[in-house]
Amino acid sequence: MDPIIQISGLSKTYESGFQALKQLDLSIRRGEILALLGPNGAGKTTLISIICGLVNASSGQVLVDGHDTVRDYRAARQLIGLVPQELTNNMFDTVWATLKLSRGLFGKRPDAVHLERVLRDLSLWDKRDERIMHLSGGMKRRVLIAKALAHEPDVLFLDEPTAGVDVELRRDMWALVRRLRDQGVTIILTTHYIEEAEEMADRIGVIRQGELMLVEDKQVLMQRLGSKQLSVHLQQPLREIPTALADLPLSLTDAGYQLVYTYDAHAERSGIATLLRLLGDAGIEYKDLHSSQSSLEDIFVELVHGEQEPT
Numbered sequence: 001m002d003p004i005i006q007i008s009g010l011s012k013t014y015e016s017g018f019q020a021l022k023q024l025d026l027s028i029r030r031g032e033i034l035a036l037l038g039p040n041g042a043g044k045t046t047l048i049s050i051i052c053g054l055v056n057a058s059s060g061q062v063l064v065d066g067h068d069t070v071r072d073y074r075a076a077r078q079l080i081g082l083v084p085q086e087l088t089n090n091m092f093d094t095v096w097a098t099l100k101l102s103r104g105l106f107g108k109r110p111d112a113v114h115l116e117r118v119l120r121d122l123s124l125w126d127k128r129d130e131r132i133m134h135l136s137g138g139m140k141r142r143v144l145i146a147k148a149l150a151h152e153p154d155v156l157f158l159d160e161p162t163a164g165v166d167v168e169l170r171r172d173m174w175a176l177v178r179r180l181r182d183q184g185v186t187i188i189l190t191t192h193y194i195e196e197a198e199e200m201a202d203r204i205g206v207i208r209q210g211e212l213m214l215v216e217d218k219q220v221l222m223q224r225l226g227s228k229q230l231s232v233h234l235q236q237p238l239r240e241i242p243t244a245l246a247d248l249p250l251s252l253t254d255a256g257y258q259l260v261y262t263y264d265a266h267a268e269r270s271g272i273a274t275l276l277r278l279l280g281d282a283g284i285e286y287k288d289l290h291s292s293q294s295s296l297e298d299i300f301v302e303l304v305h306g307e308q309e310p311t
């Protein structure tokens with residue numbers, strides 16, 4: 001793995017005493033699309049704000065392409081484009097002036113060709129001479145994205161990019177994100193929408209109460225989703241899985257009273273008939289059989305709402 005961002009032991013306690021991030025470690029791969037899922041207040045915006053140098057961490061370190069975001073702030077920040085949740089444009093400026101200024105702030109030489117491309121990609125070219133205050137809400141959000149791309153960042157953060165936007169803008173944004181990824185830009189997006197993570201991401205991370213509960217390749221997660229489980233509740237507990245069953249994908253739980261068999265939900269043969277025959281041959285009796293299939297939604301709900309911390 002070639003990480004572009006390395007986060008280690010990152011914690012944040014706000015002045016109120018609230019701990020928003022707890023010892024978070026994460027490596028973000030160069031060129032990937034990483035979706036960070038999590039409920040309201042999980043710490044996603046805090047994490048992004050620390051990486052972008054807008055909020056100070058209480059402890060821990062963030063390196064962006066090897067540059068420490070505190071000691072080497074300018075070099076690190078220059079590599080990053082941030083599309084925040086809230087509108088932060090100067091309403092009196094024109095679209096073109098906003099982009100030009102933003103590019104200049106990052107010390108990049110003027111490049112009208114690049115800015116034109118960005119504006120055309122976001123269907124904003126016709127609006128380039130308009131003052132931002134005269135644009136619709138959707139157009140203002142497009143300007144936020146254009147502004148984040150004006151200095152040609154290597155990493156783009158999108159904080160809940162599609163919350164409350166219409167279908168057309170959502171589709172345009174997804175297409176743009178894919179194009180940027182094809183150009184080698186690393187993209188991190190936060191979202192509440194599981195479908196968005198499924199549709200867009202190479203990897204999915206789940207944050208809950210300031211902790212990274214899981215970060216996994218989407219394909220691996222989807223494979224796990226494609227698997228089904230059959231639970232066999234036994235009459236008598238087993239101390240271990242008998243040798244006759246050793247080749248099957250089985251695990252023993254519930255103090256030896258339950259055998260869990262995992263199989264591919266889409267396979268032609270589940271192998272259940274073989275399992276039951278082998279159980280019979282080995283003289284293992286069971287009371288009950290129960291099958292289940294999990295979805296990304298289940299995994300997410302379980303992770304996020306699973307064990308609530310005592311309040």
Ligand SMILES: Nc1ncnc2c1ncn2[C@@H]1O[C@H](COP(=O)(O)OP(=O)(O)OP(=O)(O)O)[C@@H](O)[C@H]1O
Pocket residue numbers: 014015016018020038039040041042043044045046047
């Ligand atoms: N400046 C602050 N002072 C005190 N607490 C804060 C501050 N900013 C955020 N918090 C708290 O930190 C927690 C994490 O907030 P954060 O905005 O990072 O969550 P989030 O995952 O981005 O949520 P959302 O999905 O709602 O945007 C929340 O409980 C929030 O109330």
